[in-house]
Amino acid sequence: METKNIMIVGVGGQGTLLTSRILGGITRKAGYDVKVSEVHGMAQRGGSVVTFVRYGDKVYEPIVEEGQADLLIAFERLEALRYVHFLKQDGVLIVNDQRIDPMPVVIGAASYPENILETLSRDHKVISVDALGEAKKIGNSRTFNVIILGIAARHMDFSKEDWLAVIEETVPPKTIEINKKAFEAGYSLGGIA
């Protein structure tokens, strides 16, 4: 199989690492070679964070480069805009419709771009979701990342059972049920979108 490229972008602290860990697990379960590349340390403190997931028969390079991503999962609107040039022409962009102001905006040195979703939709297939709102509906706002993963699952070739099994292996035992519920919620939403 040709190598598939996925990127997860967001703001440090949003839970991109858990998402990439589940992605690493599911690709491995399907027997693929996989590389997941993350950012830790200072760069994660509220800064822009990027995770790369590449899987296929044999994966060398651990990073995804400009114009190569089949799927770009953005946990925040501005981050979607920042990394959209990594998407392939026919790639899919999933955007969590949330705004987190970066420091230059907080202190008034820059303004948050308007109409980001419209801009992105001009050239790409965009699926937007209020994942935080959906997560609050199921009773735990922190599971919004797994809801987004549920939507993304619709754009990958793994069975729902395998996804749920990997979630069970990856998340802390106490949070298995709520995370499975979040995945199911996202998976249903993804079916509609």
Place this chain on the structure above:
Amino acid sequence: MEKVEVMLGNAAIARGAYEAGVKVSAAYPGTPSTEISENIVKYKDVVYSEWSPNEKVALEVAIGASISGVRALASMKHVGLNVAADPLYTVSYIGATGGLVIVVADDPGLYSSQNEQDTRAVARAAKVPVLEPSDSMEAKEFVKFAYELSERYDTPVILRTTTRLAHSQGPVTLSERVEPAEPVYEKNIAKHVMMPGNAKYRHVAVEQREKKLAGDGCEFAVNRAEYNDTSIGVITSGIPYLYVKEALPDASVLKLGMVNPLPRKLIEEFASRVDRLYIVEELDPVIEEQVKSWGIRAVGKEIFTVQGEYSANMIRQAIGGETLSVAEPAKAPVRPPILCPGCPHRSTFHVLNQLHIHAAGDIGCYTLGAVAPLNVVDTTICMGASISSLHGMEKAKGSQYVKNWVAVIGDSTFLHTGINSLMNMVYNQSTATVLILDNSTTGMTGHQDHAATGKTLMGDHVYAIDIAGVCRAMGVPRVTVVNAFDLPLMTKTIKEETASDQLSVIVVKAPCALLDKRPVTVQYRVNPDTCKKCGMCMKPGCPAMTRDEKGVISVNDTMCNGCGLCAGICKFGAVEKVSVR
């Protein structure tokens, strides 16, 4: 059946140490090396592991374990090796009884570091062999090979990684742990006491070892020529090997697993069999300069940078001659790292900013006090340098000059090397003011314990060193402890202590906002009826505060952790405390 797990490079290194039968591991946290120790502690039934106060101590702990005959590990980031350079250069002469491996993580691209130095250059100077793996599986296997080399050649071995390896996950096949035979300790002062008369003979042994390794290395499986189309040949190692394979699948590649000393004969043979030879290595031309010095024609830094990380596209363009057309990035305001909502450092820097005080800074999250809107930190050099460099300023310009200066240093960094600098201030009669920002953890690297937290890496509850008590015991005449969120007291204390003609330490206490994982029960809200929209509460740059187009200020309820800094600043009582949940 063999078990395969997707593992982080650092977790694979820990696994390799476990499988190799390592018994002692010591480290000081440092991105991107921290997770090695955090994973080794999972094997605590058979491996002793610790956070040492600094890398020099960590390496010396490992050296002691090695001399006693067990396999030992020290791990650190690249700049940590500078701290540990003193024992490194001499343990190269002493060698290893039980295998001694030092994992050093470089940071090309400076994701979380103050410089971009190349560990291979340090290792060459110290005459220590270096192995460099390319992925998680190799990382685990190379650790085991490093122990074999260490014992066979009587040498410490450095395993060099980079951020991209340390923080990438890949499949790893697990093996069982081996328990190597432990040699009986024999007193041997000619080898273990490095006084001049002994060391000059050990230096001879070191040079012989280097020569032998350079020859034997041609047969090591980790150094591997992959012959393919021979019109292009590439010598590479580590992570750049992956980019070369991705970009030039048809080229011949000499993959070096051991990058010091270089396997000269193997390289000469490879060079003779390819038409055009390239050398692809991130950071300094360490391989390139040696290869060229042997009279071999090759292309390297003529077409590649010495800065940052490489990529397959970079190689496609530089060697493949391809022109790649990629879309331009959209215009988007930058999102630099920031202090978290509820961070006690924000409160401290807000007070310093209001008092127009400069800070000599240090290494930790509080380095972010340098940037807008806090703008307090003027300098950051290395661990511990805040205190000593402020002392230098005072000695250069006099005590009046430092009346509007302080040193700011974290608790973990103070115990790392700041403590020596403070000793110097006491001894050499400083009158300056030092703020120890005690957030009860090593914050930036992800919450590691240290000697003043009362808990060890292995989870034991122990005596917590009293930082204020240490300062008093050293003879600091004025030591005070304040709560980071008590703005009036902190303001008064900083004014008094900077005005004083004696050396002062102010321990500013409040735990890291991320330490307490319990749900937030108190938050703050802006009352629109009493808010004057003056924007004072926005000044410290809390990410949980926003102001809309009409100037209305509000608190984001998904981010506020209830620290109360905004309420403490508001002069109109418009920021109100609320109970949540």
